Each structure stands twice: as C-alpha cells, then as structure tokens.
Amino acid sequence: MITNKNCIIRLSRYKNALYRLQALGFVKVFSDNLADAVSGTASQVRKDFSIFGISGNKKGGYQIDSLLEKLNSILGKDQLQKVIVVGAGHIGSALMRYRGFEKEGIKIVAGFDIDPAKINRSSFVPVLPLDEAKAFIKTHSIRIAILAVPDIAAQQATDIICASGIKGILNFAPLGLKGTEGCIINNVNLEIELENLIYFVNVTEKTR
Amino acid sequence: MITNKNCIIRLSRYKNALYRLQALGFVKVFSDNLADAVSGTASQVRKDFSIFGISGNKKGGYQIDSLLEKLNSILGKDQLQKVIVVGAGHIGSALMRYRGFEKEGIKIVAGFDIDPAKINRSSFVPVLPLDEAKAFIKTHSIRIAILAVPDIAAQQATDIICASGIKGILNFAPLGLKGTEGCIINNVNLEIELENLIYFVNVTEKTR
C-alpha cells in the first residue's frame, strides 16, 4: 500500500495541471511537460504513474483525457464527496461560503454548531444543531468532516463525530487530536505553517 | 543548513507540547515524554535536538524553561513577528479576527484589499488600500505576508508584494505561484488537503 503522502499530493497537482493543459487545447502530454507544470522532474512523474499502473505510449506521451480519468478514479473524484463542517465560526463559515470545492467534486452539505445563534436551516449550506450531527452523518453516509471548533471543544467534538461514523477529519484546531481506530486525522495548523515560513525566511536571510 | 521542513515542524510541536507540560507544573522532561506528547519517537526527539546543538542532562532529561528558550530562539519567536494579510475576503478576514496567533508572537498588523468597500482604517486590524502596501511594508519592515486574494489575482499580488520586500508568503490560492528570487512561498491548499484525506480514507476502507 502507498503510504507516501507526498506522492498522493503530486497526483493532485498533476490532475490540476492536466485540467489547465486541457483547457488550453492540449490533447496529449509528455512527462516533462507535466514535470514543468508542477515544478518536478520527468522521472518522478513517470514513476508516480507506474506505481499506480498508469501507462502512456512510447514516443506518444499520455492522452490527457484518459490520464485524467485514471487520476480522478485514484483520488476518489469519480463520485461526489459530501463533507460536513463542525463549528460554524470564522473559519467554518469561510469554508462553507467558499465555492472552489465544488469544481473539485467536494460538496459541503451541512455545518453543525452548538451555538443556537449560528443555526440556519435555510442558508445555502444549512447550519444545524450539533445534536443532529449523528443522525445526519448516518443518514447521508458522510465520511469526511472539517473540524473548526474552538481548541477546547475539539477533542470532544472529535469523539462525537468519530462515534457517528466519520472516517476522516481535517482539523483546524492547533492541537493533536486522538481519533478512534479507523478515523484518520489530518491537521491544518496555520500557526505552525507561519512559524515554519518565518524560520526559513530567517535562515535564508542569515546565510546570504 | 537544515532544509528538512518536517524537522522544523517537529520543533514547533515540541515547543507547543513543552508549554502544555509547563502549564501542568512540570519543570523537566525526558525525550520519551516529548515523543509521547507529539506522537513521535524518543530517538527522533534527541536527534532533532542534537542537530541544533541542544543538549540535556544524562539521567536528568531536559530543563523545560531553557529548552523552550532555545527552541523559541531557533524558531524566531524571541521577537514579535509582524505579518500582513493581502485580500480581506472570507479567509483573510477570518485570519485577521483570529486571536490565536498572538500567543505565538505573531501579529497581523494590517490587511490590504483592492475593493474600496473592504477598507477600514479603524478596525482592530486596519484594512488599507492595496496601493499603500508597498510603503507600509517598507516603513514597518514587514517580511511575511498571508495571501488570500482570488486565484486570478494571486500572481499579480505576489509580484507586487515581492517587489515591496516581502520575504515569505503563506498562500491560500490553489495554484503554484512564482515568487522572486529570495522570496519563499508556502502553500496551504485546502482542496488538496481534502483530496488527500479522501484518498487515504478510501484506501484504508478498501484494505480492511
């Protein structure tokens, strides 16, 4: 099994680059075109493809449309992915209003909050009381949740949604969560992203 | 020079864990405590420290306060980091309202936008016209920017702030930017983060 997260991220980048090339009218692509488009190397492009059994044509490159089909299938983009947001505060509502996920086949179908003032059943993405999350997750077979509650509530909210059947969580709270067995947690830690950037800015500044 | 991004991210995690331990009253810590706290291994903790010349006491572990001092110095946290936000839309204003960066010594000092309706010089974090960005960056010696403008405007905005002296950009637009020489760009691509999560949820589901 592939455990290399970077490899999957590259597949996403290839996919995005292919859509751009397709929009420009290209029909086929070579490994080095793709490499350029994602700032990688041609051998890595070919190796990534070969890992997933994707093959092109000697001297002919890859057919963009069929390549996209294969990548999309690997990335689970051949079906609409329904996602919920838990915590309809600043970050949560920014995400719910964002339309960019849709073109990626990702649809935020509902938000959940404990604050009654945040509830709004008639908005474009309805915001429902947290009590209803369990039933909603089960009824709509939701597997992915975005967690955007205050730090202090993050573990508790995780426990609830894991117990309700959520299989993957994208967590914005800057702390390590413990999910149940069988629930994957990916963290988006903006504090750490900034710290990291600051570190590298500092060292490149010093070493020149 | 250290180029290992993950290593620096681990330093941030150690630092955060140390503050938690300190708040619980701990004064010293062993490598395996820290490993537990960040879900890592004890040897990696010690190796990470040794890379930066951080040493503890045989049989005595590490003194939390002096360890924190050293980590904070490495991570540039011994001085306030001033950051600007370019694009005061959904994501940008969520970030400007967020108070969590302050405890990390990161201060968002201004936002910039081209839309006159977004300008507000008297808000807690003032939002200024983009025209003023160059002068502001120079006057206040800003080195770090968060980029939260629409995709279509991202490259242009990058060009402007790079030319004004920005050295590091945290980019939320889901596309690859070209910075000038000497400007580091880190991407937060939420589409790809979600795609990645979905991929790993799918494969763990299939292989069980």
Add this chain to the structure above:
DNA sequence: ATCATATTGTTCCATTTTTCACAATAACAA
C-alpha cells in the same frame, strides 16, 4: 522496409530521513 528519434517504464544509484543500538555519564542508593 529500414533507420533514426523521441519517449516511456523500470532498474539502479544517491540522498535524505528515520530508527536502532549502545557507549558515555550523571544521579542516586547502599
């Protein structure tokens, strides 16, 4: 039909990153 060429697919090699293992040694106990 044959040859030259361009590009893939894969093997092999280099580098990076992580883990293991253990000598060195400080703290503590007897």
Add this chain to the structure above:
DNA sequence: TTGTTATTGTGAAAAATGGAACAATATGAT
C-alpha cells in the same frame, strides 16, 4: 566510595524517497 540505573548523545544501519540512466519500443522519416 562503589555500584547500579536511567537517560542522553551519536554513530551506524535501515528504510524511504527521489533522481539519473538506459533499454525497450512506437512513431515517423527516408
């Protein structure tokens, strides 16, 4: 004081990742 023990610091081994090289081969030219 002497011995025992716990824990660091690091060198060596292993694993993972990335890149270079090249044989295989389809395509197109002559």
